[in-house]
Amino acid sequence: MPSAGVRTRLGRLFPRAARLRELEEHNRRLSHRLRRLQRRELNRSRPDLGYVFVMTYGRSGSTLVQGLLNAIPGYLIRGENHNVMRSLFEFHRRGVADSTRPGGRRVTQPWFGARGFPAEKSIENIRALALQTILRPGPRTRVTGYKEIRWPAADLPDYVAFLxxxxxxxxxxxxTRDLEAVSRSQWWAEDESSHDRLADIEAAILAVAEELGPAAYRIHYDDYVADPEVLRGLFEWLGEPWDAELVRATLAVKHSY
Incomplete structure (x- = not known):
């Protein structure tokens, strides 16, 4: 049986060990929380990021374009997301529109508070939300974005301006891609009016691209599949070094369905 002195020393030792374990666990939780906050802040601001979006329609080879862009070091281009940014566009647009309604300054008025809609803060928080949930860039990501096949033709210029x-x-x-071939592909083949619908969608997209000027670059599936060298212009527009071997290797991999 341990002597009284030994028992005293053990009694002093074990509480210290238990306390040490508590402190280590507390530090671990604090470190984890700090890393989460750092990642959140990184994704909230990220003034260093570039943004590239693929604008097209379904069955145009857009997933292949997504693969080509992601082959560039530092690029993280996500796939389509059912155009969820459209809902945020509607939210922001409605908030801005309602902020100009007459009245709304007193609690007795039906639109009380509408005039205080913070448009700049709305944009900042939409950016933070998109970065944290849709794009999720990593610390080594230089350029991020996504490809989308759902672009509403009616107010496309306003929507793109919002983005x-x-x-x-x-x-x-x-x-873009040969519309005759697209109209015979997958779900488009089930719609007799698909060619006309596709023509309208493409016309709207090309019109916006024309307005965007140097902020847009057009590529055509049939052209770059036949001759990958035509993509050299895309890489120059992106400001990225041309890598013919990388491009050909990416084109050789099956993408999409």
Missing amino acids: REVFPGARFVVN
Whole structure:
């Protein structure tokens, strides 16, 4: 049986060990929380990021374009997302529109508070939300964005202007394909009017691309599949070094369905 002195020393030792374990666990939790806050802040601001979006329609080879862009070191281009940014566009547009309604300054008025809609803060928080949930760039990501096949033709110029406000300096790769071939592909083949619908969608996209000027670059699936060298212009527009071997290797991999 341990002597009284030994028991005293053990009694002093073990509480210290237990306390040490508590402190280590507390530090671990604090470190984890700090890393989360750092990642959140990194994604909230990231003034270093460039933004590229692929604007097209379904069955145009857009997933292949997504693969080509992601092959560039530092690029993280996500896939389509059912155009979820459209809902945020509607939210922001409605908030801005309602802020100009007459009245709304007193609690007795039906639109009380509408005039205080903070448009700049709305854009900042939409950017933070998109970065943290849709794009999720990594610490080594230089350029991020996504490809989307759902672009509403009715107010497309306004929507694209909104995206450029949310994502400063955003650029758009406009991908097209022979519409006759597209209209016979997958779900388009089930719609007798698909060719006309596709023509309208493409016309709207190309019109916006024309307005964007140097912020947009057009590529055509049939051209770059036949001759990958035509993509050299895309890389120059992006400001990235041309890598013919990388491009050919990416084109050789099956993308999409």
